[in-house]
Amino acid sequence: MPKIENVDAVIKRLQALKKEAKEASNISVQVGYTQSYAVWVHENLEASHAEGKSAKFLSIPAKEHQHTLSKIVTKIYKKTKDMKLALTTAGMRLLRESQKIVPIRTGALKASGYVSTEEEAEVNAKKAWEKGERVRKGPKRDPKTGRYLKKRRP
Amino acid sequence: MAWENDLYDLPSDIVQQLLIDLGVGVAVTTGSETDWQVYSTAEPDRPDNCITVYNAPGNVDGSDAWGRMFEQYGIQVRIRADQETTAWRRAKLIANRLDTEVSMTSVEVGEVTYQVSSVNRSGNIIGLGVIPGSRRVAYTLNAMMSVRILSVSGTGTT
Numbered sequence: 001m002p003k004i005e006n007v008d009a010v011i012k013r014l015q016a017l018k019k020e021a022k023e024a025s026n027i028s029v030q031v032g033y034t035q036s037y038a039v040w041v042h043e044n045l046e047a048s049h050a051e052g053k054s055a056k057f058l059s060i061p062a063k064e065h066q067h068t069l070s071k072i073v074t075k076i077y078k079k080t081k082d083m084k085l086a087l088t089t090a091g092m093r094l095l096r097e098s099q100k101i102v103p104i105r106t107g108a109l110k111a112s113g114y115v116s117t118e119e120e121a122e123v124n125a126k127k128a129w130e131k132g133e134r135v136r137k138g139p140k141r142d143p144k145t146g147r148y149l150k151k152r153r154p
Numbered sequence: 155m156a157w158e159n160d161l162y163d164l165p166s167d168i169v170q171q172l173l174i175d176l177g178v179g180v181a182v183t184t185g186s187e188t189d190w191q192v193y194s195t196a197e198p199d200r201p202d203n204c205i206t207v208y209n210a211p212g213n214v215d216g217s218d219a220w221g222r223m224f225e226q227y228g229i230q231v232r233i234r235a236d237q238e239t240t241a242w243r244r245a246k247l248i249a250n251r252l253d254t255e256v257s258m259t260s261v262e263v264g265e266v267t268y269q270v271s272s273v274n275r276s277g278n279i280i281g282l283g284v285i286p287g288s289r290r291v292a293y294t295l296n297a298m299m300s301v302r303i304l305s306v307s308g309t310g311t312t
Contacts (some may be wrong), residue, residue, distance in 0.1 A: 037286075039280060039281075039282060039283075040282050040283070040286070043230070043232075043280055043282055043294045044282075045208040045209075045210060045230055046196070046197060046208070056210065056211060059211070059276075059296075060211055063211065063213070
């Protein structure tokens with residue numbers, strides 16, 4: 001009967017890959033917007049928006065760029081063996097593409113975009129919400145004079 | 155040359171008729187306030203409880219050797235009601251019917267008969283909360299539809 005050499009080494013390598021895959025598959029990353037009206041704007045297909053802006057500002061880029069996003073994850077993971085980094089980088093690319101088409105009125109919705117791992121989601125989502133609120137409220141004014149308290153950028 | 159997957163009608167019009175055939179809504183009667191009339195592309199102000207189907211981005215899955223494109227049509231079904239529970243229950247009913255009762259289903263829109271292979275939901279039912287400027291609430295469900303023309307009246311085309 002022919003002998004197959006190095007079988008044990010192959011089995012060991014496959015087991016190591018299986019363990020690596022299992023650990024990597026437990027990591028996930030969120031991409032989203034935290035303004036309370038984000039879901040409404042995303043789902044409202046009746047609204048008309050400025051040129052280049054639209055509803056479905058997350059699902060459209062996610063679908064259009066799915067191959068690019070999976071290439072980013074594959075490339076980075078191959079290089080670094082860090083799935084968290086790979087997914088976060090892909091998430092940031094998705095957010096960037098999404099922010100190109102997210103409708104803008106005050107800029108709060110766009111500013112409230114975030115990318116985060118599941119464990120850090122609560123903290124990062126809160127920071128994104130606070131940023132969105134700052135943009136929505138605008139620069140602070142003196143209540144008596146109505147003048148801006150901080151120098152505005154030109 | 156028209157391929158069998160060229161559509162004469164909007165995908166939303168096809169799903170509008172499909173929902174009526176599935177018994178989750180009724181045909182529109184102008185001026186009527188009957189609940190659960192099914193609209194296509196535009197949601198009216200009245201009645202409170204209604205269903206509207208919109209066209210949404212779809213998927214193109216390549217082509218065959220003859221250049222025929224394989225396409226899935228995106229649709230969104232919006233369910234509006236005056237009560238949260240009412241809207242949710244209707245949305246769930248629609249989701250269940252689409253999941254379980256649509257498989258190579260024939261739908262007639264005008265003179266054209268379509269065969270809807272499937273309507274696959276692309277996520278959970280999404281609650282939009284209270285609609286701005288009203289006390290009504292809305293839910294949406296998004297899906298991809300695979301459909302082809304079965305026949306056109308008078309031509310016998312298949």
